[in-house]
Each structure stands twice: as C-alpha cells, then as structure tokens.
Amino acid sequence: MAETFSIIGKPLPPHDGADRVCGRAEYTADVKLPGLLYAKILRSPYPHARVTKLDTRKAAALPGVKAVLTFRDVAAVPAGPALGKQKSVLGETVRFVGDGVAAVAAVRESIAEDALRLIEVEYERLPFVLDPEEALKPEAPKIYPEGNLLGGKPLVFNRGDVEKGFAEADRIFEETYTTPIGVGNAMEPRATLARWERGKLTVWLSSQAPFGARAYLASALKMPENRVRVISTYVGGGWGTKAGPHGDEAVCALLAKKAGAPVLLNFTREEEMLCAHIRYAMKMTFKAGIKRDGTLTTLSVKMIGNQGAYASAFGDLGTQATHLYQIPNLRTERYRVHTNTPSAGPVRGVGDPYETFALEQLVDMMAHELGLDPLQVHLKNIVRTGTDIDGSKVSSSGLEECIRKGAEKIRWESRGKPGAAAGSKKRGLGMALTDRTGGVGPSSAVVKINFDGSVNLLMGATDIGTGSRTSICQVVAEVLGVDLKDITVTSSDTEMVPFCPGTFGSRVMHTAGKAAYEAALEARKKLFAAAASQLKARLEELEIRDHVISVLGAPDRKIPLKEVTQKAGVMFIGSASTMQPVRPQTARQYGAQFAEVEVDTETGQVAVLRVVAAHDVGRAINPQIIDNQIEGGVIQGIGMAFSERLLFDRATGIPLNADLLDFKVPTMMELTVIEPILVEANNPLGPFGAKGVGEGPVQIPMAAIANAFFNATGRRIKELPMTRGIVLAAL
Amino acid sequence: MKSFAYVPATSTKSAVALLGRARGKARVMAGGTDLLGEMKDNLISPEQIVGLKPAADLNYVKAEASGLRIGALTPLSELAEHKVVRERYPILVQAVEQIATPQLRNMGTVGGNLCQRPRCWYYRGASFPCLKKGGEICYAVNGENLYNAILEGGPCYIVHPSDLASPLQALGAKVKMAGPKGERTVPLEKFFVLPRVNAKKENILGQEEILTEIQVPAVPATMRGTYVKFKERGSWDFGLVSAAALLDIRDGICREARIVLGAVAPVPYRAARAEEVLKGKRVDERLAAQVAEVAVMAARPMSQNAYKVRLAQAAVKRTVLSLA
The missing domain is CATH 3.30.365.10 (Aldehyde oxidase/xanthine dehydrogenase, molybdopterin binding domain)
Incomplete structure (x- = not known):
C-alpha cells in the first residue's frame, strides 16, 4: 500500500496511561457510594459434598449484617452460561473447594467475615476425583449422575482419512505431553458493585464483557436488559477470567436488593484464583505421519482436558492441530472431563498455549529425527493466505515472513547440533509457531x-x-x-x-x-x-x-x-x-518465536537469554501497544514454562498454592531480552488491514523454550512447568 | 482476620512485661511480614499484638573488637547496608540480598527472619490440622512434598525458611533472649529445634520470651565466606536449597571449614562430615565434588524431592569452589 498515514502506525502513548499510573482511574472497588455494604461468600472446604444443615440465624443477628443469602434463596438463579451444567449461583451440592454456599452483606468487610464464621453449616462429604483420567474410569465418583465426561462423548473432528495419511507416511511419530492447571491472575481481582434504584439495577463490574454480564443479569434476575446497566470503565487486566459471568455478579445484586443498599463484592486473591475460572490442564497425545521430505500427511490428536467442576460457555480446547499446518488427513478427539477442581474456562490463548507446546515440540522432534531443519519443515507445511481450512479461507498470513525475519534476527543458522555443547552450561536455540483467531x-x-x-x-x-x-x-x-x-x-x-x-x-x-x-x-x-x-x-x-x-x-x-x-x-x-466472519473468509493471527536458552546441567536452571517474537499483526495501528502485548505475552509464557501451576492435595482436594507467593508468576528478574518483530501482512477484512494480536504472543514461548532446551541438551521435556525437579530428571 | 488490640512496647523490658501480662494471648510483632500473613491466613488469631517497633533498644548494629552485635529489630536492609557488615561479613550481605524483595527487606527484621514460621503449604493451609498445629499427621509425607525436607525430617518435614540462619550459624553466631526470668544467650544451633524434639516449634523461644540480639564473633581475615541460594524465580521466593560456606584457605589448602545448608532440613543443616573432608586438603574441582557428595550423604528424599539432593550438591560444590 502506498498510502501514507498521519496517525496510525505511530507509537502514541495510551490515552489513559497517566490516569492509570497516577491512581486517578476509577476501578470498581474505587467507586464510593453512600451506605455501601461489603459482601463475603461462604465457600465449601470440601471438594465434593452436600450441605445437610445450614443455619444463618446467628449470622443474620450479628450487628452490622444487612443481608444473608443461601442456596435456598437462589435455587432458581443460574450461575452463568454453561455448555454442560447450569450451576445455581450458590449450591446445596458443592463440587470444588471454594464453591459458594451462602453470602453475607454487612457494613464492614470484617463484620461480613465474622458473620460467615457464625453460619452453622454441616456437610455430607462425597467421594471426589481430581484427575481427569481417573474421572473417566467407570468406578470414578460421579460428579454428575450422567457421568463426568462433558456431553457424554468426546468432541471429534475429522478431515480426510487419517489411516490413508498414515499409509502415505514414511515415518510415524507419537508423543504425549502434559500441562498443568493454569491461572490468569489479573492484577485486579474480580469486583462487583451493585446498586438498585427504583427497580433498576446498576452494576460496576470488573469485566471484559459488560454486555455479556448485562444479558446474564437480566436473564438470571428476569428483568429486561434496558433495566440493567453494567459499567466496566477501568479493568485491571482480564486474561479471560473476566470474560464470562460466574454468578458472583448475581449474588452481589441479590444481596443489594435484599439489603436495600449498594453492595460491593471484592474477591480476594485466593477467590480470584479459584472461584472464577482456571486454564484447562491437558494431557495430549499427538500421532503424526510425515514424509521423508518433511511433508505432513496426517495428524491424530487425543486430548483430555480438565474441565473442573462446572463448564464454561466460552472457549474450546485449542486450534493448533487443525489450523497451523495444511494437513490433509486429521482427526482430533477432545475429552472435557469434570473433576472436583475449579471450573476451567478461557485464559489468554485458551488451550492453544498448551497445544502449541505439544505440536511444536512434535514437529521439531520429527524434523530432527528426519535430519531436516525444523524451519524448513515448518515452511513446507504452514497454512498460507487463501488456504481453505474446512470451508474458511485465511484472509491473510504473514507467517512465512515472521519465520524468515525471526530466523535472521536470532541467527538461526548459527545453531549447533543438539546436546553438542561441552561443559555444564549449554546453550541452544529453538523456534515454534502459532496460530489463533484474528478476531471474529x-x-x-x-x-x-x-x-x-x-x-x-x-x-x-x-x-x-x-x-x-x-x-x-x-x-x-x-x-x-x-x-x-x-x-x-x-x-x-x-x-x-x-x-x-x-x-x-x-x-x-x-x-x-x-x-x-x-x-x-x-x-x-x-x-x-x-x-x-x-x-x-x-x-x-x-x-x-x-x-x-x-x-x-x-x-x-x-x-x-x-x-x-x-x-x-x-x-x-x-x-x-x-x-x-468465520466463513467464507476469516482473519487469523500468526506468530513465530525464537528462544535462546542456557541450561545449567548441575542446577537444572534454564536461563532464557533472548526471545525474538515475530508476529503478523496485519497492520500495526499502534506499534508501541503491540510491542507491549508481545512482551507481556512472552513474560507470561516464561511463567507458564517454568513455574506456574495450581496444585491440589490429592488426599483432601484442597488447593495448596492459591496465592502469589507459591503460585509463581514471573517477576522482573525473569524478564529477558524480548525483541518483537511486527509483520504487516495487510488483512483485507480489518480496519486499515489490522488484525488481532492479543493471544498469539503467550502461546509460543513454552514450545520455543522447550525446543531450545532440546537443542542445548539433546533432551526433551514433555511436561509443564519445567521445574528444577523435572529438568534435573531429564538431564 | 479477627480484630485484635495493638499495644506498643517502648523497650525490651516493656515488651516482656506486656507479654507476661497477656498470659499467652499476645504475640510480638517486629516487621510483621510473617505474623500478619499468618493472621490473614487464619493460622493464628492473637487477641493482642505487642508492637516492637518503638523499642529503640532493639534496633542497632554495633561493630566491636569481639565481633558484631545486631539488635533483633534491625531491618534486614539496614543490616546489609551497614559499612562494617559489608566489609567484614559479606556472606551476610549476600544472604540478605536473596531474601524476598526490597520492600520486604525494608520491613522484615533480623530477629524476625530467624523466628519466621515455615512455608510448608500444609502448615500454611488452615484446613490442614498438621503436626505443627497440634494435629496427628504430616500431610507432606503422602502429599505434595517437592519443597520439603531431605535431611533430619520426621515426624514433621518442614524446612527452615530463613536465609540468614545458615550463614549466621556458619559464623558461629549466638542469640540472646529476654524473658520474665531474665536473659539467656545460646549458640544459634542450640536455638533451633528439630521436629522430633518439638514438632510445634522451630526454636526454643518461650511464650513470654523475645529474641533481642544476635552476636556474631569476629572472623579471622583469612576466613572467607559465600552464600548461594537456588530458587524457582529470581526474586520473592524461598530457597529450594541454599548453602553458606566459610573457609580458611591458605596456600590452596583448606585449614578450617564451616558449611551450613538451608532449606534442606527443619533446622539449618551443618554438613560436619563434609567439613572434615575439606580440612587439610587442597581445594580443587575433584575435592569439591567429593565434599558435595559427603555433605548430603545422609539425605533421605521424599517422593517428589530427590532433585534437592542434586541441588544441594551443586550448592556445596559451587560455594567451595568459589572460595578456592
């Protein structure tokens, strides 16, 4: 395009940057209303139980308490759109540690907390299951009468003929990869402030989707949408956790209605980590057929995703297997399995960061086994502009340019043979690609x-x-x-x-x-x-x-x-x-990241020295903002690569590290040299050729780092996060 | 957190008196960085907090001919900035700089660092009635024990979280305590107690006693020390394994050695046999590897923490070699 632009393409500072950093931006919890009450939710200490006794009289009698709600009051109020189970907003049956049972609003937060302690509750404990593979066994405790597999059967997708693809292949490879429960951890925990005025509900909400919240509240409370107003002016990060209603919005609104005063429900960090939704843990088995020249003939994928206690209406597992390469014969089988852990839903990239970790290590491994350069195998198979993916044409792809520019910057040709470096500190280079929607x-x-x-x-x-x-x-x-x-x-x-x-x-x-x-x-x-x-x-x-x-x-x-x-x-x-649109033509975003690592074979420490992140953004409307998106994604990816995972005690089902000390999000010390490259492949569907770039950057670092680790050491790590224990065991 | 009364103590004496009056219902607060966390996590709910901050007689670093005297209330950051500490005890500076974050080092105190409670998530989780809380079992034994003890564990398998304890013990430090019956001073290794002695506590401090002073003897100029800590992230993380080594190496020969490991046992772990292996020998790569092996010879890892044995070996080897 020969067009010249006046404003777009310029790295202008954010409109509201000063307000945010100076504390002038008003987030939900900053809204001050006269007579404001504070809400707290009584949560289950057991992973699976039924409430047999619930007496709130003492709590209600505590001075300062203005409203108490239990599951009995809200039995007909659903917790939010769900693919599988419609959970009521507070439950008689609780299905994970942290599931809501009752709620209190009081003039002070500490009084609301005291009131929770005064609620007399008894549970009948039920057998529970934490691991999705265990949950699929016939003898597993049933979280729902019809079984633990969401929908009763796996989601199966077929393209071409997988058996034919295997017959055409020169080599067949199969690997299994496992990834943990992840957490989005927005800086601002979820917050809801509800106020009723003459039958009209106004909700200040820390939400990525105020219109979705409005539709949910209107339907849950049986009101027309125009009587519900949702305001989400400033939101302190979302990462998917704030995309969908979770039911706490309705609890807050109902408390406010009952109390006749505005109510603020502020999640603690622990609630933010457990009671919104988490990233699906996955076990992924990938079996691929490939020709000697690196042409992929087929891919068969089985994924078991930990759906947790309830189903979210948003987010499927992933799209890498189907969308990154042109694979004529393909089969994916996706099992979403209920367990007694927090509900899984979309977290930045949804299933794709994990699926990329699997697919891109597999491709790297196959290239190595065939004696080919992985870069060439990538180029041979990638989806391109105009590729028809099951009836949906790719509007534009700059992936090849991402690969070439990234390879040049990292000096891909300087890469040594896997594990060839001498000494206890070994360096290596790795690359990986990813695909994601460009926004629909x-x-x-x-x-x-x-x-x-x-x-x-x-x-x-x-x-x-x-x-x-x-x-x-x-x-x-x-x-x-x-x-x-x-x-x-x-x-x-x-x-x-x-x-x-x-x-x-x-x-x-x-x-x-x-x-x-x-x-x-x-x-x-x-x-x-x-x-x-x-x-x-x-x-x-x-x-x-x-x-x-x-x-x-x-x-x-x-x-x-x-x-x-x-x-x-x-x-x-x-x-x-x-x-x-999704069809007949759709925008997809692409990225290629290259990582250089240094592995200390005595301590298992993997230092990420450098990440080159080349992303096809269609057109960079504000390159500074996109650079920040990429840097943020890479840092988050480094956290997922090495330290982030939510752990549960197997004997009790109780989460062990739902806090920011033990759930180790990266700090400034984990920062590395991140070199973004913006590829502008001009997407004809987008404004001035732009497309979305929010999720791609977080999807690749784990795979690129794992491939660099292989290049450094000659060893593969098929499990996230790559903690010291796992790394040392691999060496 | 349950409400509590805050009572400031203006001196060591007033703190001891206040504690005595409260009959076990009060807790002292120095920096508060651990205590408040325990209260927020519903592990403890004291009725009264005796604030030590106003007690000026607890906040000092005094460099004397016989060594250092550190008031227990001295903020960690101030210890690390002290001129004499930087010159003569760089091992303490290295250790402090590995603690938590700059903000926490400004708040946290030297005494608090030694008296902090363990980080085992079964202890920190209010829902687990573990041995440390007077319960019947150690949940780590059959649970998620990747961070727990590889040495001296049982019946409780915590590791001591302090970064300062190991270098102080290597330096031969003593601690002074004040209580209703007066003062007492003990060597640091006698301050800490193993779970098999008392699973509920990590040290001998009585309910009405406070830690007042840390005494560090003067170190011969030929004795040099270093501290390494391996952790999962570069900042704000407790150690997976740490090692403090203090060696006197002259003409390549090790004359005197003190090696204390952190985060491997419920107390700082003195690798006495490894020290013996070092003494009188020329320090080289081979000897360092041998010393590293001997240091953790007694290790009995749990189901998920065998990697800590390798890490401890690496830590010992590195500290020894870096001083050679």
Whole structure:
C-alpha cells in the first residue's frame, strides 16, 4: 500500500496511561457510594459434598449484617452460561473447594467475615476425583449422575482419512505431553458493585464483557436488559477470567436488593484464583505421519482436558492441530472431563498455549529425527493466505515472513547440533509457531463530530489494559483527519455505548476497530456531503487531513472542518454495527518465536537469554501497544514454562498454592531480552488491514523454550512447568 | 482476620512485661511480614499484638573488637547496608540480598527472619490440622512434598525458611533472649529445634520470651565466606536449597571449614562430615565434588524431592569452589 498515514502506525502513548499510573482511574472497588455494604461468600472446604444443615440465624443477628443469602434463596438463579451444567449461583451440592454456599452483606468487610464464621453449616462429604483420567474410569465418583465426561462423548473432528495419511507416511511419530492447571491472575481481582434504584439495577463490574454480564443479569434476575446497566470503565487486566459471568455478579445484586443498599463484592486473591475460572490442564497425545521430505500427511490428536467442576460457555480446547499446518488427513478427539477442581474456562490463548507446546515440540522432534531443519519443515507445511481450512479461507498470513525475519534476527543458522555443547552450561536455540483467531463476531460504534470539530467515539469494547481506548481512536482520527487529542472515547457502559460482546479472543482491534472505522467513514461521508456543496466539488474528490477538507489535486480549494460543521448546523453522526466472519473468509493471527536458552546441567536452571517474537499483526495501528502485548505475552509464557501451576492435595482436594507467593508468576528478574518483530501482512477484512494480536504472543514461548532446551541438551521435556525437579530428571 | 488490640512496647523490658501480662494471648510483632500473613491466613488469631517497633533498644548494629552485635529489630536492609557488615561479613550481605524483595527487606527484621514460621503449604493451609498445629499427621509425607525436607525430617518435614540462619550459624553466631526470668544467650544451633524434639516449634523461644540480639564473633581475615541460594524465580521466593560456606584457605589448602545448608532440613543443616573432608586438603574441582557428595550423604528424599539432593550438591560444590 502506498498510502501514507498521519496517525496510525505511530507509537502514541495510551490515552489513559497517566490516569492509570497516577491512581486517578476509577476501578470498581474505587467507586464510593453512600451506605455501601461489603459482601463475603461462604465457600465449601470440601471438594465434593452436600450441605445437610445450614443455619444463618446467628449470622443474620450479628450487628452490622444487612443481608444473608443461601442456596435456598437462589435455587432458581443460574450461575452463568454453561455448555454442560447450569450451576445455581450458590449450591446445596458443592463440587470444588471454594464453591459458594451462602453470602453475607454487612457494613464492614470484617463484620461480613465474622458473620460467615457464625453460619452453622454441616456437610455430607462425597467421594471426589481430581484427575481427569481417573474421572473417566467407570468406578470414578460421579460428579454428575450422567457421568463426568462433558456431553457424554468426546468432541471429534475429522478431515480426510487419517489411516490413508498414515499409509502415505514414511515415518510415524507419537508423543504425549502434559500441562498443568493454569491461572490468569489479573492484577485486579474480580469486583462487583451493585446498586438498585427504583427497580433498576446498576452494576460496576470488573469485566471484559459488560454486555455479556448485562444479558446474564437480566436473564438470571428476569428483568429486561434496558433495566440493567453494567459499567466496566477501568479493568485491571482480564486474561479471560473476566470474560464470562460466574454468578458472583448475581449474588452481589441479590444481596443489594435484599439489603436495600449498594453492595460491593471484592474477591480476594485466593477467590480470584479459584472461584472464577482456571486454564484447562491437558494431557495430549499427538500421532503424526510425515514424509521423508518433511511433508505432513496426517495428524491424530487425543486430548483430555480438565474441565473442573462446572463448564464454561466460552472457549474450546485449542486450534493448533487443525489450523497451523495444511494437513490433509486429521482427526482430533477432545475429552472435557469434570473433576472436583475449579471450573476451567478461557485464559489468554485458551488451550492453544498448551497445544502449541505439544505440536511444536512434535514437529521439531520429527524434523530432527528426519535430519531436516525444523524451519524448513515448518515452511513446507504452514497454512498460507487463501488456504481453505474446512470451508474458511485465511484472509491473510504473514507467517512465512515472521519465520524468515525471526530466523535472521536470532541467527538461526548459527545453531549447533543438539546436546553438542561441552561443559555444564549449554546453550541452544529453538523456534515454534502459532496460530489463533484474528478476531471474529459483531461489534458496534458511534462517532459524533461536534460543531467545534472535536469528536466523541462511543464504543462497546472495554479496554482492559490492551490499549484499545487509544488504538481505536487512532483508527477514527486517521479517517477523520483529526488528532488523537480531538477524540474523547466513551466505552464499557451498557447504557451509553452500543453493543460489543467483549474483549476476548484477540478480537477488539479486528471487530470494534472495524466498527469504529465504519462509523467514522459514515460520519465522514456526511461531513464530505456538506463540504462538497460548500466547495462545489464532488464527494469522492474530497480528502481530510489536519482538520482541513480539500479537493484532491486542488489543495487551494479547501475548508476547515470546523467551518463545515458550524455552517451545516446539524451534527454529523456515523454509526456501524459490523460482523467479522468465520466463513467464507476469516482473519487469523500468526506468530513465530525464537528462544535462546542456557541450561545449567548441575542446577537444572534454564536461563532464557533472548526471545525474538515475530508476529503478523496485519497492520500495526499502534506499534508501541503491540510491542507491549508481545512482551507481556512472552513474560507470561516464561511463567507458564517454568513455574506456574495450581496444585491440589490429592488426599483432601484442597488447593495448596492459591496465592502469589507459591503460585509463581514471573517477576522482573525473569524478564529477558524480548525483541518483537511486527509483520504487516495487510488483512483485507480489518480496519486499515489490522488484525488481532492479543493471544498469539503467550502461546509460543513454552514450545520455543522447550525446543531450545532440546537443542542445548539433546533432551526433551514433555511436561509443564519445567521445574528444577523435572529438568534435573531429564538431564 | 479477627480484630485484635495493638499495644506498643517502648523497650525490651516493656515488651516482656506486656507479654507476661497477656498470659499467652499476645504475640510480638517486629516487621510483621510473617505474623500478619499468618493472621490473614487464619493460622493464628492473637487477641493482642505487642508492637516492637518503638523499642529503640532493639534496633542497632554495633561493630566491636569481639565481633558484631545486631539488635533483633534491625531491618534486614539496614543490616546489609551497614559499612562494617559489608566489609567484614559479606556472606551476610549476600544472604540478605536473596531474601524476598526490597520492600520486604525494608520491613522484615533480623530477629524476625530467624523466628519466621515455615512455608510448608500444609502448615500454611488452615484446613490442614498438621503436626505443627497440634494435629496427628504430616500431610507432606503422602502429599505434595517437592519443597520439603531431605535431611533430619520426621515426624514433621518442614524446612527452615530463613536465609540468614545458615550463614549466621556458619559464623558461629549466638542469640540472646529476654524473658520474665531474665536473659539467656545460646549458640544459634542450640536455638533451633528439630521436629522430633518439638514438632510445634522451630526454636526454643518461650511464650513470654523475645529474641533481642544476635552476636556474631569476629572472623579471622583469612576466613572467607559465600552464600548461594537456588530458587524457582529470581526474586520473592524461598530457597529450594541454599548453602553458606566459610573457609580458611591458605596456600590452596583448606585449614578450617564451616558449611551450613538451608532449606534442606527443619533446622539449618551443618554438613560436619563434609567439613572434615575439606580440612587439610587442597581445594580443587575433584575435592569439591567429593565434599558435595559427603555433605548430603545422609539425605533421605521424599517422593517428589530427590532433585534437592542434586541441588544441594551443586550448592556445596559451587560455594567451595568459589572460595578456592
């Protein structure tokens, strides 16, 4: 594209950066309302039990307690959209340690805590199961009468003929990889503040999807959607955990209704880690057929995912097997198995970080066994622009460019033979690829050009720290020929802004960005129509830059934006409701990461020296924000590679490390040199060619590091996280 | 956390008096970085907190000819910044710099670091009535024991979490305590107790006693020390294994050796036999490897922590070689 841009492509600082770092941004827990009450939830200490006695009289009588709710009060209130089980918002049967039983609202948080201790509760303990493979056995305790396998059967997907693919292969490889329960750990734990006024409910909510929460609350509380207002102006990170309603929103609203006063429910860190949702632990068996030249002929995948106690409506396991390579014969079998652990749902990348860990180690291993360069095997098989994946064409792919540029930067050709390095400190290079959606589904936006030439953008999407408040304004500013500072954005208030399903699935730039782009175009069209008559020019001859509308090729025929708006006397408003498709064509994001590690074979310490992260972003609307996305993803990936996993005591089902000391998220000390490369493959579906990039960066580091570890040591690690014990055992 | 009364103590004497008056219902608070965590985790709910912060007679570092005297209330960061400590006891500086985070080192105190409770998640989990809480069993034995003891365990298998304890013990430090019956001073290794002596406590401090001072003898100039700590992340992490070594090597020959391992046993673990192997010998790679093996010869790893034996060997080998 020979086009030159004024605003997009510039690394502009976030609109709201100063507010966030100076503490002026108002998060849910910062909202102060007169008469505010504080809620606490009584949670099960057992992984599987039935409540046989529940007496709240003493709790209710405690001075300062204003409302008590138990599962009996809310039996008909579902906890949120679920694929399998509809859990009621508080339960008589509890299915994991932390499952809610009752709730209290009081004038102080400490009084609410004291009240919980006064609730007399007795449980009948039921047999429990923590491991999904155990849970599949016929003799396993049944968490649901119909069995522990969600849907009663695995999700099976077939493409071509796997047996034919194996027959055509020169070599067949099979490996099993296991990964742990992960946690998103947003900086801000979930928070809900509910207030009723004359039958209308307003909820301040730390949510990635205020419209989803509104739909849930309206349906759960049997109210029309226009009587429920959800506000999620500032959200301190989400990582999927805040994408879907979990039921605590309704508990808070019902407490507020009962108490006749606003109620704030602030999750503790432990609740944030256990009682929203966690990342599926997986056991993945990959069996692949490959020709001597590196052509993949078939792939057969069996995955067992730990679904936990309840099913989330969002997120399937992963898409690497089906979407990264052109594999003619493919079969995937996905088992989602209930256990007595916290519910699993989408966490940044959903199943793909783990699936990438498996697939990309397998491909690396096959290349090595065949004596081929893994880079060449990747290039031979990857999906490309226009590839038809089961009826859905890839709108654009810059993956080859990612691979080539990344390889050049890391100096891939300098890589030694696996395990060849002498001494106790061994260095190695590894690479891995990933695929993910570039963002699909609806969104909408309204753009208003004020009479003074300033602009209001109303968008449904929520900026949870991903920078969309800034980057989407850049899109609008570019279309309207104004500066970023001329635009005020209003978002995440269901009463003020038009619909967007939410901020998840790498979708905001591609969907909400597209809606804002279309809305800005419509507003500009109205503006140009007025300007055309004023300039006596044709509409399609006009352009706008730096607040001035001029005639193409005749720069002297011009009129300032402000003059057009003021002369016109009516407001130019553009609005758009758009839908980014899955079929017949869809946007996918791609990435290739290269890691250099140094393995200390005496201590098992793996130092990540460098990560080169090349990502196809379609077009970089704000390269600074994308660099930050990539860096954040790589750091999170390093945490998943080496230390993050939620552990449970097998004898009791009690979680052991639901805190930030023992669940080891990386610190600044784990930071490494991260070199982002932005590949702009121009996605024709996106605003100015952009596509989503939110999740890809977190999906690759584990695989790239594991492959680098192999290159350094000649050993494979097929289990996450790669703790000292696992690394030392492998060496 | 349950509500409690806060009573400031203005001196050691007033702290002891306040503790006596509370008859076991009070706890002393120095930096509070561990105590408040225990209260928030519902492990303890004291009715009264005796705050030591105002007790100026507990906060000092005094360098004398006979050695160092460190007030128990001295913040960890201040110990590490002290000029004489930096010059003559770099091993203590190395250890402090490995503790938690800068913020926690500003809050946490030297005495608190020695008296902190173990990190075993079965102890820290209020739902587990483990031996340390007066219960019947050690849940780590059949549970997730990857961080637990490989030496001296049983019936409880905690490891001592202190980073300062091992280098102080290697230095031959003594600790002074004050209680209703007056003061007493014991060598640090006598301060700590094994679970087989008392599973509920990690040291001999009485209910109405407080730790007041740490005395570190002067170290001959030829004696050099170093501390290494292996952990799962670079900051804010307790050790998987640590080693403090203090060696007197002259003309390549080791004359005197003290090696104390951390995070491997319920108390700092003196590798006495390894010290014997070192003495009188020329320190080289081969000897260091041999010393490392001997240091953990008695190890009896649990189901998930055999890797700690290798880590302990690596820690010993590295400290010894780095001083050679």
